[in-house]
Amino acid sequence: MQYRRLGRTGLKVSEVSLGTMAFGRWIDESKSAEVLDTALEAGINLIDTADVYGSGMDTLDQSGFGESEAILGRLLRGRRDDILLATKFNAHVGPNVNDGGQSRYHVYRALENSLRRLQTDHIDLYQVHAFDPETPIEETLRALDDLVKQGKIRYLGCSNYAAWQLAKAHGISALHSLHRFESVQPEYSLITRGIERELVPFVESEKVGIISYSPLGRGILSGKYRQGEAPPADSRLALGEKRLELLLESNPAYALVDKIQPLAEAKGWTLAQFALSWVLSHSYVTSAILGASKPEQIRDALQHAEERLTPQELAEIDDISSSIGLF
Numbered sequence: 001m002q003y004r005r006l007g008r009t010g011l012k013v014s015e016v017s018l019g020t021m022a023f024g025r026w027i028d029e030s031k032s033a034e035v036l037d038t039a040l041e042a043g044i045n046l047i048d049t050a051d052v053y054g055s056g057m058d059t060l061d062q063s064g065f066g067e068s069e070a071i072l073g074r075l076l077r078g079r080r081d082d083i084l085l086a087t088k089f090n091a092h093v094g095p096n097v098n099d100g101g102q103s104r105y106h107v108y109r110a111l112e113n114s115l116r117r118l119q120t121d122h123i124d125l126y127q128v129h130a131f132d133p134e135t136p137i138e139e140t141l142r143a144l145d146d147l148v149k150q151g152k153i154r155y156l157g158c159s160n161y162a163a164w165q166l167a168k169a170h171g172i173s174a175l176h177s178l179h180r181f182e183s184v185q186p187e188y189s190l191i192t193r194g195i196e197r198e199l200v201p202f203v204e205s206e207k208v209g210i211i212s213y214s215p216l217g218r219g220i221l222s223g224k225y226r227q228g229e230a231p232p233a234d235s236r237l238a239l240g241e242k243r244l245e246l247l248l249e250s251n252p253a254y255a256l257v258d259k260i261q262p263l264a265e266a267k268g269w270t271l272a273q274f275a276l277s278w279v280l281s282h283s284y285v286t287s288a289i290l291g292a293s294k295p296e297q298i299r300d301a302l303q304h305a306e307e308r309l310t311p312q313e314l315a316e317i318d319d320i321s322s323s324i325g326l327f
């Protein structure tokens with residue numbers, strides 16, 4: 001496993017990190033333990049979760065939120081200090097009107113709840129899950145800055161931010177000498193390349209880390225879904241992941257898979273290995289957050305993670321992407 005510096009900070013994170021959105025949602029605690037152990041054995045040192053992850057994401061039953069954090073808290077007992085823990089807040093996770101968003105009120109409560117579930121006294125990377133247009137960003141940043149000063153958070157990050165939102169937040173942090181967002185967590189894969197237009201140039205200029213999610217397009221870039229055919233029974237599409245369904249409906253993903261598959265085969269790689277290597281071949285990506293529902297998926301995906309695609313392969317992929325209107 002290779003490690004990269006998180007933006008301008010001195011923190012070194014594994015270039016592949018483990019996402020735990022599946023924990024408690026699609027896989028139970030014992031399967032989650034196998035996935036986690038496999039990731040740690042491979043040298044992954046950054047684990048990403050969120051206060052909202054759990055079975056409640058599909059049922060919208062709020063009692064099913066937080067299960068991923070709770071499982072992680074139990075599984076990490078005795079080895080918490082061996083890893084970097086990243087979590088997020090913003091989603092509406094409780095019955096009251098203030099149980100979501102980014103008010104000072106909710107920032108404090110969300111962090112305390114995550115610390116309790118994760119059985120830890122600090123979060124290494126605390127991320128706002130999305131932009132909150134209803135709360136002045138200064139209120140959120142001041143609350144987060146206070147919590148950094150209290151020692152409960154090491155670094156701040158944001159997720160699903162547009163470049164202008166990050167620029168605005170950075171401006172306010174600089175104006176008031178507050179800790180700034182040192183990383184951004186966008187979706188980035190062969191089928192979701194939108195960040196290349198504005199976010200990537202901004203992030204490169206401001207030395208912000210990119211911890212990108214869904215490098216395998218939520219499973220699409222493993223080639224397991226074929227147009228017109230039933231999905232594998234144990235896959236997330238079969239289990240009803242809404243955002244995966246939308247991605248397949250609104251995106252020429254099947255066409256891309258058909259065209260990229262021969263490039264992966266020519267290297268003797270699986271499509272999943274090729275898709276992960278493509279993300280990591282971009283030096284502006286600090287770490288790609290990989291998801292898995294089985295330990296063998298991690299072992300398979302990581303096999304060529306340290307190898308970069310050639311400039312010719314990257315150019316060929318760009319041509320394919322633009323020929324089908326993906327980029």
Ligand SMILES: NC(=O)c1ccc[n+]([C@@H]2O[C@H](COP(=O)([O-])OP(=O)(O)OC[C@H]3O[C@@H](n4cnc5c(N)ncnc54)[C@H](OP(=O)(O)O)[C@@H]3O)[C@@H](O)[C@H]2O)c1
Nearest residue numbers: 019020021213214215216217218219222235236291293297
């Ligand atoms: N900030 C946000 O808004 C946001 C949103 C989404 C995700 N995330 C983060 O990013 C993490 C990763 O997201 P993701 O799970 O969508 O990422 P992903 O890596 O694109 O997709 C993972 C899925 O791909 C399939 N897979 C993985 N390795 C495979 C292999 N070697 N061969 C065949 N199939 C393989 C599995 O699908 P099956 O389980 O169906 O087999 C697995 O669940 C999440 O856990 C979360 O931490 C953040």
